[in-house]
Each structure stands twice: as structure tokens, then as C-alpha cells.
Amino acid sequence: MPLVRIDLAADTSVETASAIGEVVYNAMTSVANVPEHDKFQIINRHAKDELVYPAAGYLGINYTPKIVFIQVTWNAGRSIDVKKAFYKFIADGIHAKTGLRKADVWISLVDVKREDWSFGNGEMQYAPTE
Incomplete structure (x- = not known):
């Protein structure tokens, strides 16, 4: 059920982009209890002016042009400890x-309800049962 968006610098190699996607998928299955084969990812490369971050840093973290933005939309309900891990x-x-650099790995989680997904055929596969 997660949808992962990975945004990278335009000059990021295919191998690096693939490795990032695999690490995120492995984290989902081994840490966040996502079912095997539930791998939906969108990987975008951007020109230098399209990845914007604070040049002076933020919260004591300084970034470089190699910054990687990862956004994961998934079902709500995971604990803070799971999210930290x-x-x-x-x-x-x-x-x-x-x-x-670990400092260049920026992650955002978007929690949604189970019924907020359609995996195809115009159906709500996780429709609530009453």
C-alpha cells in the first residue's frame, strides 16, 4: 500500500537511484511490516534549480546538491518507534x-486511511466493512 516518491539530482546514476529504491523497499518490508511485492515507486530526477533546500542548513543539518527527497504515503497507524527505525x-x-551522506537523506511520511487507495479497476480494494 505505500507509494514512494524519490526525487534526486539529474546527474544521479541509474545504479544509485535503483539502490535508493531498494533500500526504501527493504525498510518497508523489514521495519514497517509492509507486505512483500508491495512496491510502488516513482523516481524523478531534477535540474539543480528544482531541488530547493536551505543553503544555511536546517535544525543543525547542512545539505549538499546530492540531497535525496523521499516521500512515503502509507496507511496510518505505525508507532513513533517504527517511524524512527x-x-x-x-x-x-x-x-x-x-x-x-546521511544528512542528505530527507524523508517525509504521509499517513492516510486504508480506504484512500485504489490499486486499479476503479475499485476500493481496502473498503471498510461494516
């Missing part, structure tokens, strides 16, 4: 597999 798994994994 999810963030750490992704930052550590991306750093280990690609060499990108």
Missing part, C-alpha cells in the same frame, strides 16, 4: 550502498 534504516542503508 524506518528513518534510520533508510539513511544508514543509502549511505552504506551509495556513499551518499
Whole structure:
């Protein structure tokens, strides 16, 4: 059920983009209890002027042009501890597999209800039962 959007610099290699996607998917299945094969990702590359971040840094974190924005839309209900472990798994994994700085891994979670999804055929596969 998650939809992952990954936004990267235009010069990011195919291998790096793929590794980032795999790390996020592995975090979902091993940390956040997402079912296997539930992998929906949109990866976009952007020109330098299309990835905007505070040049002076934010909350003591300084960014570089290699910043990676990851937005995950998923069903609400995960605990703060799961979310913290999810963030750490992704930052550590991306750093280990690609060499990108952990400080350049920016993640946003969007919690939605189960009925907010249609996986095709114009149907609400997770319709509430009464």
C-alpha cells in the first residue's frame, strides 16, 4: 500500500537511484511490516534549480546538491518507534550502498486511511466493512 516518491539530482546514476529504491523497499518490508511485492515507486530526477533546500542548513543539518527527497504515503497507524527505525534504516542503508551522506537523506511520511487507495479497476480494494 505505500507509494514512494524519490526525487534526486539529474546527474544521479541509474545504479544509485535503483539502490535508493531498494533500500526504501527493504525498510518497508523489514521495519514497517509492509507486505512483500508491495512496491510502488516513482523516481524523478531534477535540474539543480528544482531541488530547493536551505543553503544555511536546517535544525543543525547542512545539505549538499546530492540531497535525496523521499516521500512515503502509507496507511496510518505505525508507532513513533517504527517511524524512527524506518528513518534510520533508510539513511544508514543509502549511505552504506551509495556513499551518499546521511544528512542528505530527507524523508517525509504521509499517513492516510486504508480506504484512500485504489490499486486499479476503479475499485476500493481496502473498503471498510461494516
